[in-house]
Amino acid sequence: MESRPKEGAMQTLPEARWGSARQSDRVSSVERRKILDWLVMETREERFIDNIFVELCQRLSEAGVPVARATLHFRIHHPQWIGARILWRKGLSEAEIDTYEYGVEDSTQYLNSPLHAFNEGAEEVRRHLDDPTAEGPNYPLYEELRAEGLTDYMIWPLYHTLGKRHAITFASDRPGGFDADDIAFLGDILPALALVSEIRLKNRMARTLLETYVGPHASEQIMAGATTRGSGVTVGAAILICDLRDFTRLSDLWPRDDVIELLNDYFDAMSEPIERHGGEILKFMGDGLLAIFPLTDPCACGQLLAAIDEAQAALSRLNEANLKKGHDPLGYGIGVHVGDVMYGNIGSRKRLDFTVIGPAVNIASRLESLTKELKRPVLFSRAFVDRAGCAGELESLGSYALRGLDEPVDVFALLGTK
Missing domain, CATH: 3.30.450.40 (GAF domain)
Incomplete structure (x- = not known):
């Protein structure tokens, strides 16, 4: 031109x-x-x-x-x-x-x-x-x-x-x-x-x-040369897995652009507090997310609790706005555990995912699924509660057998939440 x-x-x-x-x-x-x-x-x-x-x-x-x-x-x-x-x-x-x-x-x-x-x-x-x-x-x-x-x-x-x-x-x-x-x-x-x-x-x-696409900490690892399959380290971390409820029904009923806007607003409400308090979001999984708070920070568990508190407040404000638009409020489930995870590259020869895996991640995922059965939006394992020293701030719900585990897990919930 x-x-x-x-x-x-x-x-x-x-x-x-x-x-x-x-x-x-x-x-x-x-x-x-x-x-x-x-x-x-x-x-x-x-x-x-x-x-x-x-x-x-x-x-x-x-x-x-x-x-x-x-x-x-x-x-x-x-x-x-x-x-x-x-x-x-x-x-x-x-x-x-x-x-x-x-x-x-x-x-x-x-x-x-x-x-x-x-x-x-x-x-x-x-x-x-x-x-x-x-x-x-x-x-x-x-x-x-x-x-x-x-x-x-x-x-x-x-x-x-x-x-x-x-x-x-x-x-x-x-x-x-x-x-x-x-x-x-x-x-x-x-x-x-x-x-x-x-x-x-x-x-x-x-x-x-x-x-x-992978978060600040994982990006540092990749830029430093962690690009081969299987490369990674074992780290201690508090693990948070969150999932949106009834998303399939919503995606069937709502126009596409409204669904995308809903997801973006939901992820903003969850993600910003997590990142503000030192958490690392490793991936978005459809309508869910996986985040870790590395235990290299001695306050990691407390930071995770603060992030959940702020995220719940943000989700409440989002639900108020959705109600004014004539939409149903969003439900969600959050599972929290703490333990060692393998942090690194997993995948095929040509397509890798920088993520965390291990039994600790599986327990957090099972706790998130258990929120549906117990009708409590946030569930914590005893391992996390003991590490955080917050038993007095939570309600004990008893022990539950989780799929894939030999021993039941003691489960806790936020006080006054249903």
């Missing part, structure tokens, strides 16, 4: 950006080479692109390029955010990082911004902020930049593999802004910055996708 010309576009930009033979009066060829060599060769040990970007901007400023503010704008693959911005200002040793949720592209703030104009296809958007006669839209951002004492602002594309297009901005505080030599020097840096940023972005993307 042919790009439309935008406000203040420099017709000489391609030559300046991609290797102009001119050298800046302020920046010698030695300084230019030092910055490029550093960017390509000496950033290999730095994991985060924001740290590299901060140091790059500082080096540019020290070399005489009047960069006073700069940003990187990336589109990212994340379940919650569509993009992120890294912002550096002169004098700061750290960048500000902001994330943007899906839907921001429809907001008034975005639509009335130079970034929107750039994303419509321009190769450059530029504004001389200290020139009152400059033509083109006077976006609210320009007023903010003038208030900061900035004189020049530009947006350029930062191209990644297969034409993936991100954005970089530079702003100057020097009277008159950037000159042609500044533009040439900044342009020479962009291809190297594109390579460096793409590597970090894809590393972060891989980590984000792993965190999204």
